[in-house]
Structure formats: C-alpha cells, structure tokens
Amino acid sequence: MRAISSLLLLAALPAVLAVKTEDFKTCSQAAFCRRGRALSERAGQDPNWKSPYTVTADTVAISPDQASFTAGVRSSLYPDIQFSLDVRVHEDGVVRVRMDEVNGMGRRYNETTSWALIAEPQVSRDVQWKIGKQDVRAVYGPKKDVEIVIFLSPLKVVLYRQGKEQVVLNGLGLLHMEHFRKKEEPKPAPEAPEGDVKTDDAQAVMQAPPNPRAWFEGETEDGYWEETWRSWTDSKPKGPQSLSLDISFPNHGHVYGIPQHATRLSLPTTCGDNSYYTEPYRLWNSDVFEYLADSTMSLYGSIPVMHAHSADSTVGIFNAIASDTFIDIAQPDAKSTYTHWISESGILDVFIMPGPTPEDIFAQYARLTGTPALPAHWALGYHQCRWNYVSSDDVRGVQKRFDEEDMPVDVFWLDIEYAEEHKYFIWDKKTFPDPKDMINDVSELARKMVVIIDPHLKRTSSYPVYKEATDLDVLIKQKDGQTEYEGWCWSGSSAWVDFFNPKSWNWWKGLFKTVQSNSGKFAWIDSTTDVHIWNDMNEPAIFNGPEISMPRDSIHYGGWEHRDVHNLNGMLFSNQTYQAVMARTNPPMRPFVLTRSFFAGSQRFGAMWTGDNLGTWEHMAVGIKMVLANNIAGFSFSGSDVGGFFGNPDPEMLTRWYGVGAFSPFFRAHAHIDTKRREPYLLEEPYKSILRDILRLRYSMLPIWYTAFREASVTGLPVVRPHYVVFPQDINGFEIDDQYFVGGSGVLVKPVTEKGATEATVYLPENQVYYDYFTNYAYRGAKGGKSITVPAALHQIPLLIRGGSILPTRERPRRSSPLMKNDPFTLRIALSNAGNARGELYLDDGVSYAHKEGQFIWREFTAEKQGKTIRISSADLGKAKPAEAVDGVALVKYNGGNTFAKSMDLVRVEKLVVLGLDRKPSRVKRVDGGELDWSFTAGTAASDGKEGTASILVIKNPVTHIADDWAIDINA
Ligand SMILES: *[C@@H]1O[C@H](CO)[C@@H](O)[C@H](O)[C@H]1NC(C)=O
Ligand SMILES: *[C@@H]1O[C@H](CO)[C@@H](O)[C@H](O)[C@H]1NC(C)=O
Numbered sequence: 001m002r003a004i005s006s007l008l009l010l011a012a013l014p015a016v017l018a019v020k021t022e023d024f025k026t027c028s029q030a031a032f033c034r035r036g037r038a039l040s041e042r043a044g045q046d047p048n049w050k051s052p053y054t055v056t057a058d059t060v061a062i063s064p065d066q067a068s069f070t071a072g073v074r075s076s077l078y079p080d081i082q083f084s085l086d087v088r089v090h091e092d093g094v095v096r097v098r099m100d101e102v103n104g105m106g107r108r109y110n111e112t113t114s115w116a117l118i119a120e121p122q123v124s125r126d127v128q129w130k131i132g133k134q135d136v137r138a139v140y141g142p143k144k145d146v147e148i149v150i151f152l153s154p155l156k157v158v159l160y161r162q163g164k165e166q167v168v169l170n171g172l173g174l175l176h177m178e179h180f181r182k183k184e185e186p187k188p189a190p191e192a193p194e195g196d197v198k199t200d201d202a203q204a205v206m207q208a209p210p211n212p213r214a215w216f217e218g219e220t221e222d223g224y225w226e227e228t229w230r231s232w233t234d235s236k237p238k239g240p241q242s243l244s245l246d247i248s249f250p251n252h253g254h255v256y257g258i259p260q261h262a263t264r265l266s267l268p269t270t271c272g273d274n275s276y277y278t279e280p281y282r283l284w285n286s287d288v289f290e291y292l293a294d295s296t297m298s299l300y301g302s303i304p305v306m307h308a309h310s311a312d313s314t315v316g317i318f319n320a321i322a323s324d325t326f327i328d329i330a331q332p333d334a335k336s337t338y339t340h341w342i343s344e345s346g347i348l349d350v351f352i353m354p355g356p357t358p359e360d361i362f363a364q365y366a367r368l369t370g371t372p373a374l375p376a377h378w379a380l381g382y383h384q385c386r387w388n389y390v391s392s393d394d395v396r397g398v399q400k401r402f403d404e405e406d407m408p409v410d411v412f413w414l415d416i417e418y419a420e421e422h423k424y425f426i427w428d429k430k431t432f433p434d435p436k437d438m439i440n441d442v443s444e445l446a447r448k449m450v451v452i453i454d455p456h457l458k459r460t461s462s463y464p465v466y467k468e469a470t471d472l473d474v475l476i477k478q479k480d481g482q483t484e485y486e487g488w489c490w491s492g493s494s495a496w497v498d499f500f501n502p503k504s505w506n507w508w509k510g511l512f513k514t515v516q517s518n519s520g521k522f523a524w525i526d527s528t529t530d531v532h533i534w535n536d537m538n539e540p541a542i543f544n545g546p547e548i549s550m551p552r553d554s555i556h557y558g559g560w561e562h563r564d565v566h567n568l569n570g571m572l573f574s575n576q577t578y579q580a581v582m583a584r585t586n587p588p589m590r591p592f593v594l595t596r597s598f599f600a601g602s603q604r605f606g607a608m609w610t611g612d613n614l615g616t617w618e619h620m621a622v623g624i625k626m627v628l629a630n631n632i633a634g635f636s637f638s639g640s641d642v643g644g645f646f647g648n649p650d651p652e653m654l655t656r657w658y659g660v661g662a663f664s665p666f667f668r669a670h671a672h673i674d675t676k677r678r679e680p681y682l683l684e685e686p687y688k689s690i691l692r693d694i695l696r697l698r699y700s701m702l703p704i705w706y707t708a709f710r711e712a713s714v715t716g717l718p719v720v721r722p723h724y725v726v727f728p729q730d731i732n733g734f735e736i737d738d739q740y741f742v743g744g745s746g747v748l749v750k751p752v753t754e755k756g757a758t759e760a761t762v763y764l765p766e767n768q769v770y771y772d773y774f775t776n777y778a779y780r781g782a783k784g785g786k787s788i789t790v791p792a793a794l795h796q797i798p799l800l801i802r803g804g805s806i807l808p809t810r811e812r813p814r815r816s817s818p819l820m821k822n823d824p825f826t827l828r829i830a831l832s833n834a835g836n837a838r839g840e841l842y843l844d845d846g847v848s849y850a851h852k853e854g855q856f857i858w859r860e861f862t863a864e865k866q867g868k869t870i871r872i873s874s875a876d877l878g879k880a881k882p883a884e885a886v887d888g889v890a891l892v893k894y895n896g897g898n899t900f901a902k903s904m905d906l907v908r909v910e911k912l913v914v915l916g917l918d919r920k921p922s923r924v925k926r927v928d929g930g931e932l933d934w935s936f937t938a939g940t941a942a943s944d945g946k947e948g949t950a951s952i953l954v955i956k957n958p959v960t961h962i963a964d965d966w967a968i969d970i971n972a
Contacts, residue, residue, distance in 0.1 A: 019290050022230075024297060024547050027280050027342075031223020032242035033326045036342030037280075038218055039244055040174050040271075040328070051154035051173035052076040052216055055085065060131055060152075067123035069136055073099060073155055077213045081179040087150055087157065090121045093141055094364050095148050097157055097169060099177065099348040106180035106238045109564035110347045112322045115571065116601040118370040146354055159315070159352050165250040166315045167308070167352050174246040174340055176216070177348060181239055183225050232546040235479055235553050238561070241345045247317055249308035249337045254724070254734045257306040257316075258283065258327060259629040260299040260598075260610070262291055262622045265722055265737035270296060271340075272330035280326040280342070285567050285597045287541035287548045290646065291611070293618035300539060300611045301598035302567040303633040307361055308337055311729045316353035316361040318368060318600060321346040322567040324552075344552075345564050358632075358725045359717065365634050366716025372603040372636050373578075374713035376590040377846025378448060379532075379607070379637075380705050381410030381817040382661075382695055383668035384679065385450075388417035391431040392438035395449075398679060399442060403815055405681040407692050408699045410816045412442055413450045413534065413668070422491035423463045424453045425511060425524050435526050443530040446818035450592065451527070452534040455573050456542075458491035464522040465511060469497055474504040476562070479553040487542035487550065496540055496550070499572035500565060501557035505579070512580040529584050532592035533577050538570040539597045570597020571605070578605040589847050594666075598635060607637035607666045615644025615675075620657055621753035625737045627664055631718035632725065636709070639666030648676050651687040652755065652794060658691050659797045660751040662698040663742065665705070665719045690795045696813050697797075701747075703808040703825065703841055708743025710842040710858075719743055727765045732785040736763060739798075745839065746805025746830065747773070750798040760792035762800065769803035769941075771830050771915050771950055778916060778941035778950040803916065804832030806839025806861040811911075818846070824910035825962050827861060829872060831916035833945075835865035840877065841962070845900055854878075854893035855900035857963050863914070871927070872912065873967035874960070901963045909960045912968070914953040916941070919972060924955055927967040932958050 027033040043049040052075045059072035068088035075081065086098040100108055127138045137149040147160040157169040169175070211219055224240040226233060249255065254266045261281055268276030277295075283302035291299060304319040319325075321343045328340040353364040384402070389395045395412055402409045420428040427435045439449050457466040457475075469475055476485045476498045484495050497504050512533075513523040524531075542549055552563035562569075574595035581591030593606035602608065610626045613619040623640030630638040642661035643649050649657065658680070661667045671678055680691040708719045718725065721741045723733030739750035739762060748770065750762050764770055764781030771778055772790065779788045779800065790798045801807060807828040814820050829837050844856035858878040864871050878894040917936075924934045934955045940948030953970065960966040 019288060019292050019295075019297070021297070024286060024288065025229060027282075027326050029229060030324065030326070030344075031227050032240070032324070032344045033280070033342050035218060035222055035240075035242060036174075036176075036244040036326065036340070037328070039176060039216070040172075040246075040340050042215065043173055046215075049173050051156070051170055051175055053083075053155040053170070053175050054153040055150065055155050057133075057152055060136055062129045062131070065125065066127060066129060067125070069129050069138075069150065071136075071150075077216055078179060083177060085150075085155070087148065089124045089127045089138060089140055089148060090367075091124045092364055092367055093124075093146060093354045094121070094368065095159060095352040095354070096121070097348065097350045097352065101177060101179050104180045105182070106241070108241060108347045109323070109345055109560055110349070111558075111560075112320045112346060112568065113349060115568050116320055116369050116599065118368070118601075118604070121368065141354070159354060161313065161354065161356060166252070166313060166354070167317065168248040168250065169350065170246060171248045172246040172338065172340075174244050176242070176244040178240040178242050180241065183239060229546065232551065234546070234551065237479075237553065243321070243343045243346060243348055244340070245319075245348060245350070246338065246340045247319075247350070248339070249315065251335060252308035252310045252313065252315065252337055253331070253335050254309045255306055255329060255337050255339065256309065256724070257303070257629060257633045259303050259633050259635075260301045260626060261297070261629075262293050262295055262299065262626060264735070265625050265628050266735045267329055269329050269331050271328045272332065275330065280328040280340075283325040283327070283567060284547070285539040285549075285570055287537065287539050287611075289548075289612070290614060293614070293616065293622045300596045301570060301602070301608060303598070303600045303630070303635065305365060305600060305633045306339065307358065307632060309358070309724055309728070309734065310335070311731050314355040314358045314361055314728060316355065316365065318351040318353065318365060320349040320351065320600070322565055322599065323563055324566065345561075358728055362634070362716040362718065369601040369634060370604045371713050371716045372634070372709070373606065374590065374710055374851070375607070375637055376592055377702070377706055378410045378446075378817050379592045380665075380702055380709065381667070382408060382698060383411040383413060383450070383666075384409050385413035385415065385668055385670040386677070387415035387671065387673040389414060390417060392434055395438055396441055399445070399447070401679065401681045403445070405688070405692065406813060407680055408695050408813065408815055408817070409447065411448045411450055413670075415452055416454065416490055418451060421458060422454075423458045423465070425465060425522070426463070427526060436528060439528050439530055443528070446816045448530050448532055448592070450532045450534050450594065452536055453577065454490065454535070454537045455496055455540055456487070456489035456491055456494035456537065457497065459486060459493045459495050466495065468507060468522060469495070469504075472503060472507055474498055474501045474507065476550070477555040479551070479555060481555040481559065485550065485554050488544040489537065489542055498557050499569075499576050500560070505576055508576045509580040509583045512577075512584055514584055529589065533581055534594045535570075535574045535577050536596050538573040538595060540569060567599050570595060571599040571602045574598070574602060574605045588849060590849070600634070603635040603637070607639075608635060609638065609666060609668065610640040612645040613640050615647030615649040615653065617653065617753055617755055619644055620653070620660055621738065624660060624740075624751060624753070628720060628722045628737055628740060631665070631720050632722065634716060636712045636719035637665050639664035639668060641671075642667070642669040643671055643678055645670055646672050646675070649678070651683050654678060654683070655687050655690050655794055656752050658694045660753065662694050663720075663749045663751055663797070665709070667698060686795070693795070694797070699814065699817060699820070700809045700811050702817055702820070703810060703843070704742060704745045704747060706846075707808075707840050707842040708745060711743055717744070723763070723765060730765045730785060733763065733765050739763065741802075745807060746802035747807065748800045748802060752792050752798065757792050759789050760798045761787050762790050762798055763787050767833070769831075769833055769916060769950075770800040771803065773799035773801055776915055776939070776950045776952055778939065778947060780945055780947055801828065801830040801915075803830055804837050805830045806837045806863065808839065808841040808861070822907055824908040826911045826913065827909060829861075829863050829912060829914045831863060831870075831914065835863075835870060835918075837863040843904065843962075850900060852893075854895055855898045856894075857901050857904060859962070868972040870914075870917070870970040871967055872914070872970070873965070875965055904963045905961065907962045909958060909962055910956075912955040912958055914955070914970065915950045917951050917953055917970070919951075921953065921970045921972060923971045924953070925969055926959065927969055929959070932956075932968065
C-alpha cells in the first residue's frame, strides 16, 4: 500500500508500467558507492595492486582464554590512524571478524548486532591460535579440518576447509574503512594574475605535488562533506565514513540471498565481462512504487546474508551493517564468485558461516539472529485483504459471501481507511461505528482481523498517540538533534516514533491494551484481542523525503544519524508491535504482525510480504523467487500479494495466482484501492470452483505447513526449500527457483506462472518415484536428474509427492482453520522405490506458548519393508528425539501424556492411503488386532521403474488415534 502517486493510478493499468527509477539513487548517484566502485576499478587495472592495510605485528594478542585474537591495524596511507581488529571463533565454528577505528575523531555505528543478534555468541574454548611471522592461524572443528588464517601484511582473512580456500576477506585488496578526518578549508583560488608574471601562490598551485593517496582514494574528495541529489542536500557532519570490503568465495560458483530484490534466486552478476546487470544489488529499505520484476534495485527490506554454494560445499556470510549498502557480484570463472560490499557507514562486523552444508548454515545463522517465531496456526490459513473494506457492514458482507460459497478464510484485513484521517487506532466512526461488534461477528466463526498501524503519526494535538509521543519525547529529530522531524505521509504532516529509544517501548505496548488502565493514557479499548496488526510504511516511507524516505542526517536516540540505522528501522517497529500484541493478554498469546520492512532478525517478529507488486505474470513468477530468497535468509514467513497489488488480473491470472499463494508460507490476497473487487467468490465458473478447490487444498495441507513452520522455529531450516538446499550436490538444481519443496515433507510444487499453460516441466533430481498429488500417477526420476512433463491445465497445480514420504492431511472442508481442531487425519503414504516411507506431524494448541512447556504432539510415521511385510507405524517423536534443535526448550519439558495431547485423545486417523505397493496384499491388519477394512486398486506403474498410475491401497477407519502409538502390517 503506498505512495501518493498511486492515487493517480487508473483502475486499468497503463500499457507500460515503469518504476520511477529517478526517485532512487543508482550507485553513481551516491558518493560513497561511486568511491567504492572507483576503488575496485583502479584495483582491477593495476596488476600490482596491494591493500594498504596491515596488521601491526607487535600488537597481536590472544586473549588469556584463547577465545579471541585482537590486533592493531594500520593503513600505510595514514600511519597515524588506528584500527582494531578482533577475530573470534564461536562454539559452532562461525568466525566473527570485527574492525573499527579507535581513538578517532568520531564513532562509527557499532550497534547493528545489538538488535540483530539474539545474544552475544559463545566463543569456542577449543581453538588454539598460533602466532607466526606472517600470519595468525587456528585450526578447529570436530574434524579439525577448518582453519581460519589472518595474514598480516597485507591484511587478509581466509577460511579454509580441508586445505581449500572457502571465504576470503580483502583478498582483492578492496578493504577501505574511511577514517574520520577534519575538513580542510579549501584555499581561496588565486586570482589569475595580470600579464605573464606568475605569483608565488599560482606557482604553488600549479606545482602542487600529486595526491599521494590518489591511487587508493581517488584524486578528489568526492562527496565527502555534503551531497546534493535532486532537491535534497545531505549534510554530512561526520564526513566520509564508508566501508568497502571484498568477500570472495573461491570454489563456489553460485551465490544466493541478500534479499530483498526482484531477481533470480541464484544471483546474477553485476560487474565483470558479460555481467547480467550493471547496477550493484542495493540494500536500502525503500518504498519503490511499481517496482521492476527483474532488477537489483533495493526494495522494502534488507537481510545482508549470502550463501555461496558448490557441489561439495556451502558457506555463508552475514555482514552486520544497517547503512546503505551496494553489493557487486562478479564471476571470474564458473567456479568462483567475488563480491564487493560498499556501505555508507558502520563498523566492519562480518560473520563467516563455515557450513559445510546448507543445513549447517541455517543452524549457524539461526544461532546468531534467532529462528522464526512459530506463528499462530490460524495465520497459516487464507487472508483476505483489500485497500479497503470500507465499512463494518462491508466486512460483514464479505464474510457472508465467503460462507455462502463455502470458501474457507481465517482473516479479514483492514487497510488505512478504517482510521479517521489516517490516525491509526482511531476508528472512522462514520464507516466503522461499531468496531467491537464487527470484530466479534468475525471472531464468532473463529476468525481474526488484522488492522493496519503505520509508523507515521499525524501531527495534531487532538490525536492522543501523537500527543503522548510528544510529551514522552520519543520522536525522531531533525539534523539539529532538537527539532521534531516532520514529513508528509498518508496522515499529511506527520512525525515518526523513534523505536531506538527504549522509552518508547512500554508506551507503545500500552496503546494496544484493550482495557483502559488507570494511567489515563490511550488504550485501544474499542478493539479486542482478536485483532492483530499489519505494520506498513516502516522503511520508513515518507512521500516528500529523499528516496521516499527520511533524510540521512536526521537524528535517532543516542545521537546516531538515520543513515547509520536506516535498515534496522522497520525491524524495530515490528518488534515493538509484536511485543505489544503479545502483552495484551496474560498468559500471552502468539501475535501476528505483518511487516513490509525488515532486517536480519525480523523473522523473530512475524511475517513479511513482498510489497506492492503488479498484477502481471512476471511479478507472479518473481514473487516465488523472492519468497525463496527470504526463506534461505532465515525469514520463512513470507508471501506476495495474491492477484498483484496493482491492476485487474484476468480470471486466468487470478486463478494461477491463488495456486502460487496456496504454496507460499504466507497466503494473502490484496488489491489496490483503484482495482475492481476480486474476492474469490466474485469469479464466474469455472474459476470460482477452482479457487474454492485451491483454498480447500491449502486448508487440507495445513498439518504439513504447520509441521514445517515448527521445524523452522526450532532449527532455522526454511519452510519452503529450493533445490540446492534439498539436493546440495545436484548441480542441475543450483539455478532452479520456480519449483521447491514444502518443509521436509517431500511435497514438491511448481506453481504455474505462464499464461495459457496446459502442461509444465518439472525437474526430478534423483532416481526416485514421484507421485502426482491428485492423480497418483507415478513419475520416475533418474540418477543425475530428469525432466518430466506433467498436466497443468487451469484447474491443475503441478504438485508431486517424493517417494518415501508420508503426508498428514485433513480433508474436511471447514469455514476457518480453528474449526478443524477435532477433524480426523488422512495419511498419504508414498512408498519409495525401496518400499519405505517416513513423515512427521506436529500439533499444538496453535495460539499460546504452552508448547514451550511441552504441550504438543509430535509424531513420526514410518513405513518399513521387511521381507514380504510393510509395517506402517506411528511413534512419539517428542519422546524419541533428544533436544538436538537450536531451540530445544520444548523437548526438555516434554511428556507424552501432556494436557494438549490428552485433549486430542479422540481425534482419529480416518484413512491411510498407500501408494506404490507392488501387488495386492493378502492381508492388512493391526499388529495388536485384527484385519482392517481395505481396498486395493492395481496400478499400471510396475515396480521395475515404469511410469503409470500407482497402485492404491486405501485403509478405511484403521481404528487409530493421532496421538497414539500404533502399527499396521501389510502382508504381501
Ligand atoms: C561500541 O563502541 C563503544 C566505543 O568504543 C563501546 O563502548 C561499545 O561497547 C561498543 N558497542 C558494541 C555493541 O560493541
Ligand atoms: C525488541 O523489543 C524488546 C523490548 O520490547 C527489546 O528488549 C529488544 O531489544 C528488541 N529487539 C529488537 C530487534 O528491536
């Protein structure tokens, strides 16, 4: 939902949509990026290039506990300036490299990790540093095959595994930490003398020695002290303070991550010969109107995390910096990747994640910034949004239509127009005269509402939220550090709360309380605890600000400039909202907070979406890639607006978009105020019925999604997983980003994003059977990979089950997901080539934190072939599994007879469907009981590897309960 110019958009999209690129800087329009790229150009042209930074050997020190290595660093160009280097190895092998200027004229921003990390990481006690003449090194790791080496002159940091270079910092010599300096007042230019007699001054100018530092820093002070761009002038009271750093990944031909960009998952190059893009990737949280579907431009959020991958290794880095950052990627050959990170300010603070597998990287990153919060179960249902449902009766009417059409939905959303003059929390009583009644009408069917709360506060003393913020003095300040910053947003003249100021936190919490306290402060008494929150515009978006945001010299708490903290801003806002929503009840309930802007760590506070996409096929397709990129960067709970925010998708496009949404972790339809209404019940047949089926499919698969979210919340593994994550050694899969797996379930999906498609090509990475989810057709993969063609008419979603998987589903249509609580389960048992299968199911009450106290069900289902018998059984994973997860809390307190499990005592498994038996069984019986009711349909796919329909054994009413241990034998 965004910018003022969107109000001018016509309902029908113009033929050519173009982002206003002129609203945003390119690298060449940002002085620090110009300087950084120029540095890399000079280095590239000079075969003798050598970094001027060296470690001063006599300052090398190992801390007494061996935990870290510290040293002084100097640049040969500025011998008087001191830098300090700190390198430490964490318990899990992650290496942290930090460098800052010391005793300088200013302080660089060093608090990014105070917000991004969950805790100060434990340093390994198992590392022995060896100080040599030319380097300092430490060998570590369970196999003692990882080595971190700090080369002293020039400074270079290398991570080796098995003697091979994996990650190299400053290998290209592009490290440059611009030190704080005094502005030299320029000498007045001498008057041109009369005649040809030269004055001494003029001679001096002409004979000025060349700048000795020019080879490294350039001839001129390019934008050091002030920068004007369009109508804005950025005063730079601290002068130049940018940070340039090259990070290379020798032996890794693919890099992924650094969301958010509308681009492929395997990141294309931005420089070097034949580069795909010419602009570097940018991380500067921005509200980009009508963004391009293939671009390196920055978007709403930033996660400076990159994976580098090859068939035998995955490594990663987290560059903890929150200022404007441009990243160049080059590939000198197909086997290695060079990256160059150029940031406007901040210290050097890089975490090197040694892998060696994608799974290891997820755990290493989760230990740093936390796992995603386990969402409320209902938040995985379908969300219906639009700008705007215009009145409480409108909301009731939409709900009624969903129910009449038997379409499931969990959440109705309200965009900005619910709020009087866009004063958030304040209902517009003309259109929403009875907000609590409306919310209660929605929650009567176990549904929720999500209401928008944006960070801009209308500057009027009659608005209690603004008034209280002013009294508390928690608003962001102008560059003088005193005057309240004022900008233009939805609410007109507005101010912004500074969530870096801890004083704002309790106050913000108070606003969401649904009962009045005796403090007399504002509380949202005309809402209820069934209302959850959407935080938009938190980059922050400011219509009349530079790059539609806040001036960089604005001042935050602690005196930091906005430029230092910009990319953190959105996360701090959604965190405070998350804390506030949680604090409404005692005991706390899981909040749902959707944020547009985010940073590393935002996964702890809810969901994100990809912002204001366009209703085009290109945007539909790139949305999938963006969601995958977010998932591998730790932020799984993500999705794109179904239907596209702008434009009026035709019924075919809208139908396909529901197929994309139903397989996104976050599933929400949304639309711009100028679009035609497009709720799923409004479509003609056959579209309407197809949409109903897709919605029901999502609901029937909620047990699979919830199990995947639970795994993500304890291990950091992504909810949707691209090929390189699941098959890290299959080189054919490294660029695949249009099909992916749902959690560890074995569900492989390739949503259709092409007009007029009737079939789709799906890549199968292994010699394994894959079953069509709907028809049970058995496709055969092959060693080394194989592409197959599957039917993909409008009513079909290419959806396969990997042989060897067991999927728990709930097949009864309900109006909302909480109404499914006591519904029975179906287990689809998709036998592998070898006749085995395995699957998991996680369940809890879906709303509280009782799971942290061990209140949950966690089952493992297996099918094991032994001779002529296949035994299918269900076992208690909560009991069996030690606390191996990153967050082992729940398991410690687990007991199989917990209250939640007891409450599910009567919930049955109503059906088992076994796919791929070789032949009709002779008997099917419970191990502890008698023969079961079963039927068998022979297939045409033989066990010798032919394709065809799989055989299907249906076991009806197997007299088992979901929370029980049981076993069934299928005898040949
Ligand atoms: C940031 O630097 C200051 C000054 O050197 C120091 O006192 C402070 O502890 C540092 N903060 C962090 C989070 O490293
Ligand atoms: C989140 O908020 C809590 C207090 O409400 C605070 O302690 C924590 O530092 C915040 N974290 C971030 C990332 O904002």
